Amino acid sequence: xxxxxxxxxxxxxxxxxxxxxxxxxxxxxxxxxxxxxxxxxxxxxxxxxxxxxxxxxxxxxxxxxxxxxxxxxxxxxxxxxxxxxxxxxxxxxxxxxxxxxxxxxxxxxxxxxxxxxxxxxxxxxxxxxxxxxxxxxxxxxxxxxxxxxxxxxxxxxxxxxxxxxxxxxxxxxxxxxxxxxxxxxxxxxxxxxxxxxxxxxxxxxxxxxxxxxxxxxxxxxxxxxxxxxxxxxxxxxxxxx
Numbered sequence: 001x002x003x004x005x006x007x008x009x010x011x012x013x014x015x016x017x018x019x020x021x022x023x024x025x026x027x028x029x030x031x032x033x034x035x036x037x038x039x040x041x042x043x044x045x046x047x048x049x050x051x052x053x054x055x056x057x058x059x060x061x062x063x064x065x066x067x068x069x070x071x072x073x074x075x076x077x078x079x080x081x082x083x084x085x086x087x088x089x090x091x092x093x094x095x096x097x098x099x100x101x102x103x104x105x106x107x108x109x110x111x112x113x114x115x116x117x118x119x120x121x122x123x124x125x126x127x128x129x130x131x132x133x134x135x136x137x138x139x140x141x142x143x144x145x146x147x148x149x150x151x152x153x154x155x156x157x158x159x160x161x162x163x164x165x166x167x168x169x170x171x172x173x174x175x176x177x178x179x180x181x182x183x184x185x186x187x188x189x190x191x192x193x194x195x196x197x198x199x200x201x202x203x204x205x206x207x208x209x210x211x212x213x214x215x216x217x218x219x220x221x222x223x224x225x226x227x228x229x230x231x232x233x234x235x236x237x238x239x240x241x
Contacts, residue, residue, distance in 0.1 A: 007050070050094075092106055135192065135206060
């Protein structure tokens with residue numbers, strides 16, 4: 001199975017300055033994703049790890065931990081409005097030309113969400129291999145809030161109602177449909193996804209991998225501080241790379 005493992009690290013993070021290389025429990029954030037990428041590359045034949053960045057400082061830090069690349073992300077794919085799927089597609093096409101191969105899957109490891117294990121990803125690949133029609137898989141956790149039960153939204157006249165009730169006002173926490181939240185940790189793309197010119201990872205043929213442990217991404221500085229505390233004090237309850 002040919003797998004391209006992508007690490008996308010755009011410079012210019014606004015919420016957490018220099019997030020991708022900011023130290024987390026003594027290591028630059030990008031190192032966690034690189035380490036698990038190395039672990040996965042030893043499991044699957046012909047796996048290749050590639051970095052996509054537009055930032056020289058990120059390139060320097062990545063090189064220092066053993067991750068180097070000749071790929072340069074184009075400027076138009078490094079703006080705030082650029083879509084990540086487009087960035088991954090450009091890296092995929094570059095890698096297929098460089099290595100003279102066509103990959104079966106693309107595994108994208110989101111640097112900002114490192115709380116995943118090798119087993120998580122292996123299980124994700126197992127689900128994709130069993131469902132040959134699936135175009136994408138993305139990691140999730142069971143949502144703490146449920147739009148069928150305890151999430152509301154505003155109407156045009158200023159009143160509020162359940163976001164989704166399906167006409168049923170008697171749903172309880174136990175009877176409401178299960179919903180999940182993306183934790184942004186990893187995504188698996190079937191290669192044929194990129195031939196369909198789709199813009200987003202969620203398609204009409206997407207499946208999920210539900211993590212049975214805590215996982216969240218780093219959007220704000222408080223998220224970073226909380227994750228650093230969990231790692232520094234060994235509070236996760238499981239081991240990451």
